[in-house]
Amino acid sequence: MEVAIYNIKGEDTGRKAQLADEVFAIDANEHAVYLEVKQYLANQRQGTHKSKERSEVSGSTRKLHKQKGGGGSRIGDINSPVLVGGGRVFGPRPRDYRFKLNKKVKSLARKSALTYKVQDNQLIVIEDLNFEAPKTKDFINIAKNLKVDGKKVLLVLPSDNKNVTxxxxxxxxxxxxxxxxxxxYAIMNSNAVIITESSLDCVNKL
Known part of the structure; x- marks a missing residue:
């Protein structure tokens, strides 16, 4: 599959970039995408949530009144969950939300996500970027030229570029x-995926 390569002015350079069909034109698997996104979000969770249960609440363990003969319901100590200030029943406990996903499923999910972006015309290939110094205005101008300003943009670079970042x-x-x-997740969470020309060698091998 061939797509046009644009420059930072948003103009077609007349050159074409080759996108691997086995990455950008597969039979997309929606369920694999769902599983990969679910795993990514689960891995972000700290799992440190905790509420105090009956045995952990600070309060007297004295029985409030006798079991029988009072004309009321039976009740234990003041830490009972049915009383204000008592413990919580089946409250959250610290846990690990991470789960395993096979490498083949994760690879299929990435390829499916890229295929969706191509099908939705949300993938753009541009010439390599080289900023002389960090300048937010330069990035905004490029986004405007490519008509993706105001959208969720994911810029894919071949290596870490401090000035661009x-x-x-x-x-x-x-x-x-x-x-x-x-x-x-990064692919699906964006409205426009911009891939630099030098990044394609790596992306085509995903």
Whole structure:
């Protein structure tokens, strides 16, 4: 599959980039994408939530009144969950939300996500970027030229580029990522995926 390569002015350079069909034109698997996104979000959870149960609440363990003969319901100590200030029944406990996903499923999910972006015309290939200094205005101008300003943008770079990363950092909904670290969530969470020309070698081998 061939797509046009644009420059930073948003103009077609007349050159074509080759996208691997086995990455960008597969039979997309929606369930694999769902599983990969679910795993990514689960891995972000700290799992440190905790509420006090009956045995952990600070309070007297004295029985409030006798079991029988009072004309009321039976009741134990003041830490009972049915009383104000008592413990919580089946409250959250610290746990690990991570779960395993096979490498083949994760690979299929990434390829499916990239295929969806191509089908939705949300993938753009541009010439390599080289900022002399970090400048947010330069990144904003490129986004405007490519008509993706105001959208969630994911810029894929061949390697860590400090000037480009710093230039995009203050732009709302803009994110940069090294091609080797590309994941399904980042792709699906963007409205436009911009891939630099040098990044394609890595992306085509995902």
């Amino acid at each position: 710093l230039s995009a950092r203050n732009v709302p909904d803009a994110k940069t990522m090294v091609a080797s670290n590309l994941n399904t």
